Amino acid sequence: MKNIPTFFILTILTLLTSTQITACRDLKTVKVGVISPLSGSTAYFGLSVFHSVELAVQNINDKGTTGSGPGILVNGKRYNLEVVSYDDGGSPAKSVAGMRRLVEMHRVPVIFGPFGTPATWACQEINVGLGVLFSGMSASDLSRKKGNPLYFQERLPAIYWGDPMAEACIERGYKKACIIADVNEAYASWAERFKDKFESLGGKVLGFETIDSKSLTDYHSIMTSFKAKGPDIIFLSLYEEPQALAASHALDVGYKGKFLLNSDWGKKSEKIVGLDRLEGSLVEATQWMFYQAHPDHDKKGYLTEYLKQYQNTYGDVPAQPGAHIYGVVYMVARAMEIAGSITDSAAIREASSKALQEGKLPLIFPNTDVLKNGLVYGAPDFLLEIKNGDYMLVQELQVSRELLE
């Protein structure tokens, strides 16, 4: 008789477990694609993108999009998401081949990626013909201006942050600036925009250099020429590591002014240069950087949770594009539920605005809407000032919706 309760409990547990397994097995699968560089020089970003999609899918399959899981609920049927990935090695030609392959072989209705503006532009040429919705990881303004109806751009075009950055510099009395920008369209146009606004506000740009930061390793001479011009501030419109290298080399040649750092600035660049050497410099930052520096501002804790989960799962720290795409997966999954379709790309795209407007998704970047041109809009950026080896919030930055529509 003693064994009866044990037997009873075991029977119930077995039944419960088997029911759960049966339920999971019964869920049909929706395949979603990822195109990212898992090899080559940008593999670090590509891996972050791929792993972040995997992580979001795993969470959605476990808990649902808004906590009512498992999986997604479309027209009363539950589905699990399944990730199918393609390594494009950072080559736009391979991104296009990958898009074709994922659509023709796996019938995916949506693809996350590719990474980078050239690959995004290449995929924009074929995605409508293939009927696939995709989220290109581009910071170029031209990507959204192409008017592709089946396209998402999660990151606001960097160019528009040039205006508030210029205003902030003038407000702080920095009237003379030098600018160094990467040849990449997004960084170059960002710098140009900053220059135009800065000059329109009475500032003077004393030096403007466009370089290919992928091949340039020595900034000493450029910084020597900048230093000789006596600027109050140097705007480094570059990727993360080149920003750090350029700042270090400016300090090497005795530059004593401030820097204006862009949103690619992060933990790695901090370590390379040393925050104590950048006292008074300004940083244009997304939540990614700001919340990591000040987790207390991450009120809902989504970024903190994502970082923790990512590190536990992959034993590594993700790159910023991973955090961006993580939210897009949630948005698309919820849009499938709202649209009542797992195959109609146009309907999913249409429903994505509602998915954000509901405000129920665990978004790292608290976006509020999808504009008609595919821009995912709403999350503010921040202007920070480096003081006593820490980042102090100066002001929140926002680009007007009218400007982007």
Add this chain to the structure above:
Amino acid sequence: MTEFFQYILNGISQGCIYILLASGLTLIFGIMNVPNFAQGHLYMVGAYFGFYMVMSLAMNYWLALILSTIALGFIGLLLFRFVFYPMRDTPEVNLFVAAMALLMILEGAALYFFGTETKWFVVPFSRKVLTFGDLSLPVQRVIVILGTLVVMTFLHLFIKKTSIGATLEATAQQREGAMLCGIKVARVSALAFMIGTGLAGIAGVLIGPAVLLEPTMGMGPLLVAFSAVVFGGMGSIPGAILGAFILGLVESLASGYISATYSLTFVFGIMIIMLLFRPKGLLGKETWRP
């Protein structure tokens, strides 16, 4: 004028890296007639070795410098023994292709072992800067300059004052003649390879703390170092030193006064002009024929 002297300082420190790479290139070319295109990537491997020893094994920088140099010298020996020596009697184009293949293999190996993420290494004097009036020079760059001076002085003394060095010079001047004199040319060639690749290792560890490390970091310096060898005269170590020094200065001055985007255009443009008017290079003794 301060600006001009700062460019000169920048150019000298950059030129020193080219000197180390170009000397190794010209030494190997002089003895073996091998254009070692992998020299830039050996420099990259040296930098990664230094990074690994300093950052992962917490080793003293100077010890890491010595061990990396020895490791690169050993790699050079292996390359000679298993790649270039067996090909010694094949058409020169085979050596050329083998060197190109090694470049790709080394890049792949670096990607495999160190990943795609950019690395950097911090040494105690990484952020220290010396100032001389309005001029500034980071301590690491001073180390690059002094290190190059010391290494090149030792190399000069080794070649000019030792009997082994004399065999190197003799083989470089007349390979068949050296063999007839009883010099073991294979051993001399192995030594040249070891020294040449060791120099690349030294360059990598010297510049490592001042740059960012990535598997493709050797390509740019290789192109300039190769140009310096041609500019100075193929096979001539003094020529390579002079060529590297001049091209380092040209690069720095062009970056500062014109644009960094076009600095290499000036470097290669000057090299072409030199070859048009003096095909054997600045200090070359005869025209190089591939």
